[in-house]
Amino acid sequence: MATPLTPDALVRALRGEGVRTREHGDWRTHNRNHMGPWGPVHGVMLHHTAGRDSLALCRRGMPDLPGPLCIGLITKDGTLHLVGYGRTNHAGSGSTAVLDAVRTAKSLPSRPGPDAVDGNARFYGFEIENLGTGHDPYPAAQLDTVERLSAALCRAHGWTGASVIAHKEWTRRKIDPSFSMPVMRGRVARRLGSAPSGGGSGGGSGGRTYEPFPGAPFFAVGRRSALCTAVGRRLVAEGCGRYEVGPGPVWSEADRASYAAWQYKLGYRGAAADGIPGRASWDRLRVPRS
Numbered sequence: 001m002a003t004p005l006t007p008d009a010l011v012r013a014l015r016g017e018g019v020r021t022r023e024h025g026d027w028r029t030h031n032r033n034h035m036g037p038w039g040p041v042h043g044v045m046l047h048h049t050a051g052r053d054s055l056a057l058c059r060r061g062m063p064d065l066p067g068p069l070c071i072g073l074i075t076k077d078g079t080l081h082l083v084g085y086g087r088t089n090h091a092g093s094g095s096t097a098v099l100d101a102v103r104t105a106k107s108l109p110s111r112p113g114p115d116a117v118d119g120n121a122r123f124y125g126f127e128i129e130n131l132g133t134g135h136d137p138y139p140a141a142q143l144d145t146v147e148r149l150s151a152a153l154c155r156a157h158g159w160t161g162a163s164v165i166a167h168k169e170w171t172r173r174k175i176d177p178s179f180s181m182p183v184m185r186g187r188v189a190r191r192l193g194s195a196p197s198g199g200g201s202g203g204g205s206g207g208r209t210y211e212p213f214p215g216a217p218f219f220a221v222g223r224r225s226a227l228c229t230a231v232g233r234r235l236v237a238e239g240c241g242r243y244e245v246g247p248g249p250v251w252s253e254a255d256r257a258s259y260a261a262w263q264y265k266l267g268y269r270g271a272a273a274d275g276i277p278g279r280a281s282w283d284r285l286r287v288p289r290s
Contacts, residue, residue: 002157004039004124007085009156009217010071014080016216016278017152017191019145021072021080024059030068031086038087038121043102043163044150045091045123045170046184048130048177049073058127059083070127072149078141080126080149090127091119094170105162112172119170124153132178146184151191155215161189211287213279219259223251230287231255231277235262238285 005013007028014021031038047070049058054073058081061067068084075081093115099122101108128146130136150164157163166181167174211227218225232247232255240261241247243254256275263273263281277285 004041012216012276013152013156017148019080019148023082027082028085030084033086042122044153045125046177047127047167048132049127050132054129065089070125073127074145075129076139076142078145087120088125090125094119105160108169128177147187150188156217161185164188209289211289213282216276219251219277224249234285234287
């Protein structure tokens with residue numbers, strides 16, 4: 001159970017997990033919150049569109065089901081299109097037993113129970129562009145984005161892969177998405193529990209291990225952790241320290257300025273050098289695990 005992320009925190013979490021995003025119009029305030037509260041949230045729900053060229057539909061909805069129909073649409077090329085944020089018309093009613101299982105990170109029931117709980121209020125919802133016929137492939141780039149965005153939200157909230165469910169697991173009325181959810185949950189769990197491929201986080205070199213990426217939302221100004229000191233020391237060692245005093249155990253504006261200098265050193269520019277750690281820059285910093 002968690003308070004939903006702010007739109008800015010969502011974008012940071014997605015960026016930190018390497019998700020390629022595209023923002024559409026007023027997505028940050030486009031929602032159905034006037035129909036009831038959104039949150040506390042318990043997990044991520046995945047859907048397929050059962051059609052192609054679904055961006056406008058996901059944003060605007062239909063006469064009998066107003067949009068937005070999801071927070072984001074994952075197209076075949078692996079782009080996550082952000083179309084709304086807040087309560088969206090994606091889940092409908094579903095099983096109390098399923099919600100209880102997600103809350104407690106336990107195995108889902110073999111079949112959903114009766115529709116009794118409003119899922120629109122309790123899940124982040126994402127649509128995946130696919131006909132859902134069993135013959136329309138999900139390209140690797142598309143599934144990679146599904147994995148990454150799911151992991152981004154789980155990491156931000158401290159959830160496990162068990163917090164990622166399918167619409168077909170929520171209610172007996174639906175069959176989406178048309179891929180194996182145990183396989184996808186396994187992918188998310190591995191991403192949450194191990195170093196990213198090609199990265200140093202959590203991996204080793206000459207017997208040394210490195211701190212895993214804790215997620216962009218971890219680095220809020222005022223956060224107190226020994227990890228903040230370790231990051232600052234690495235930034236100083238890389239010639240990026242912007243401290244008058246420190247670094248210390250509280251993440252500060254000086255830490256953000258130092259991390260922005262590190263991002264700039266790596267070639268990031270503009271908004272990409274905002275001083276908020278993302279997975280790619282974190283992996284290259286290689287903060288030693290104490």
